[in-house]
Amino acid sequence: MKTTRLIGNWRSLGWIGMIALASTTWSCKKFLTVEPVDRLTGNNFYQSVADVENNVANMYSMFFDKLNEGWIIGGIGEVRSGEVFASPGANSYASRRVVEVLGRNDLLSAMDPSQPWEWYHYERVTNWTRYYQIIQTANILIDKLNEGIPGVSDTDKRRYLAEATFLRCFSYFWMVRLYGDVVYYTEPYQAEALPRHPMVDVLNKCLEDLRPHKDGMPWTYDDPALKGARASRGSIIALLMHMNMWNAGFDRNNRERYYQEAAALGTELIQSGAFRLYPLTEDGWATVMKGRSDESLFEFYRSINYQDENAALSPFGDHFLRWPYKFPRYNNQIAHCYYIDTYMAKLYPAGVADKRAEFWFDDMLSNSGQFTAVKFGFNVFASGNEDRNPDNTFMIFRYADAILLHAEALAGLSRDNEAIASLNLIRARAEATPYTGGGGQELRDFIFWERCRELFGEGHRYFDLVRTQRIMNPAFARNPLNSDQYNRRAWTWPIDQSARNNNPQITLNEYWLSR
Incomplete structure (x- = not known):
């Protein structure tokens, strides 16, 4: 008989629904996998570059846990x-x-x-608990890096700060698309119970948070073990583009600003020459799907x-x-x-x-x-x-995805000729008939369908329908939402009741409470 005690610093985050203290027993087989306390809290843990590396790797692993929960x-x-x-x-x-x-x-x-x-x-x-574990782990790492960790050079510090900020912002972006409004915080030890913040504000905070880290990161990595699998300048640009394009769909009074930033980021990415589209051959496409390729911007390898x-x-x-x-x-x-x-x-x-x-x-x-x-x-x-x-591999952001976001942003700014040029980069790789149609809505719709074609099965289609409001149009969705359903956020997922544990300020997604 062996006793294992799960002790965490999540007492301060009871509003997320974590258990602060629990004990359990097991015999003959493992009953509970326990995260090391220091890995979550940072107390006396960050003593070397190896400690930082292990903690960063654990954050990626925690996020993949959510992708691995089912289909x-x-x-x-x-x-x-x-x-x-x-x-x-x-x-x-x-x-x-x-x-x-x-x-x-x-x-x-x-x-x-x-x-x-x-x-x-x-x-x-x-259940959003795992995402908040990642966020708090990133918050603590950022705090410890700013305090100073033995053996971490200034160059390494900048890279790790950028990587931790990327993982924090990526977690918020992912949650926004699932739940809409979410609780937002960046303190390493958040004690105050907080309500959900409007999703547009959350992503604007993330944009402000992540922008300063872009230029200090390498475009990609020479080490094939890191390419695509660790955050890079390419990863950061892809996430910044996606957050801008999401907000452009919901914050329409400011959409031109979002389009302008996404378009500029896409131009920067394309002109870098750091990434490429592989030919549609068996070897070429197998390389893309295997992962760690020059087409990967971010993936879970x-x-x-x-x-x-x-x-x-x-x-x-x-x-x-x-x-x-x-x-x-x-x-x-x-x-x-x-x-x-x-x-x-x-x-x-x-x-x-x-x-x-x-x-x-x-x-x-x-x-x-x-x-x-x-x-x-x-x-x-x-x-x-x-x-x-x-x-x-589990592909999250691919170069082709960013090129098509670039085309979409340009079309939103009525820079139709530039949009068509980016669009036809993807059409050319597909050995498809180039787009020669008109601009305006015709072009914007064609770019939407091109994203459906190119990114088939990569987890973008439904979110593209939602952010562009095409989810309400039967020409684009077989089972569209009506405007009332859309406005009441029927496109979200329910939020588990545990989110309200110890935090009465949390409200659940109203649409799913009335089903």
């Missing part, structure tokens, strides 16, 4: 607009139908433990070579691959899910040249489990009866 990228960023269906006859068909429930925006049913899809555990999305523990559900491609792209053969004869043919035909119209349609998909218009998103199937290393997905 998260698909559930939050792709299927809520209604174009995805479970494939009749697929493995665990009744459970896979959760994609259709998500597509109707029925999140409460998707989280219902009495349903056959309960093992998707979408209730975990509603995962590799079968390192025995990385991905949940079976967590990769997006898990639901849209079949044998021979996914093993074992006996229960993967068809893909679990498919995109409806009307949507795919809208993405890749017949008669319009686009290599992605043939290169990234098999049976694209089948309306069945024969549909295959080969885009995610180029790194297959399993064989026989191994239950494995292809060996891909």
Whole structure:
């Protein structure tokens, strides 16, 4: 019999819902994984560069924990607009139908433990505790770096400050897209209970916080182990662009300012020459999806070579691959899910040249489990009866994404010729017909669809629908929200009741309380 005590400094953050003190016993097997107290608090911990490195690595790991809780990228960023269906006859068909429930925006049913899809555990999305653990860890690290840590040079200090600030701002950005308004703080030991802040204000604070760190970071890293997997100048620019473009959708009186900053950042990124678009060949695209490539701006690198523990559900491609792209053969004869043919035909119209349609998909218009998103199937290393997905990284920001945000911002500023030039960089890589249409709304809509085509399955589509308000337009979403639902933020997720523990100032998302 062994006793383990979990002691944390989260007493000051009871309003987040953390347990300040708990004890438990276990016998014969591990019952609870306990984070070291000093890793969270910083007390007597930061004594060397190695301590800082270990703590930064832990923050990345904590964030990936949230992506690894289930089919998260698909559930939050792709299927809520209604174009995805479970494939009749697929493995665990009744459970896979959760994609259709998500597509109707029925999140409460998707989280219902009495349903056959309960093992998707979408209730975990509603719990923001892990994000606030990352934020407080970043706050403490920033505080300790400013105090001074033995062995940390001025150069290293600037880099670590930038990296910790990036992780803090990235966590806020991610939460804003999930919950709308969130609690915002940057103190290392926040004692006062705080209410939720308006999301536009939160992102404006993050923009102000992160901008000064951009120029002090390397564009990328020569060390292949760090490229894309650690924050860089490219990562910071991508996050700054995304935060500006989100606010442009909700703070319309100031949208020109957001567009101007996003456009300038995109120009800076493109002119740097630090990143490139890989050719759409088997080797080229496999390199992109494997990770650590010159196209990656920020990713959570995962590799079968390192025995990385991905949940079976967590990769997006898990639901849209079949044998021979996914093993074992006996229960993967068809893909679990498919995109409806009307949507795919809208993405890749017949008669319009686009290599992605043939290169990234098999049976694209089948309306069945024969549909295959080969885009995610180029790194297959399993064989026989191994239950494995292809060996891909979790891509968050990619160079192509930033180029298209650049085009969108330019189009928003009516700089149509420049927008078309950026747009056609992506079209050219895809060996697609160049855009030769008009400017204005026609161009802005085409850029939106180009993001859907290029970033298929990478977790951007639903958030693009929300921030551009196209989620209310049936021309862009199969199950659109009405204006009342949008204004009441039906596009958010519910917030778990535990957020109110010890903090009566927290209000939950009203739309989901009235379902």
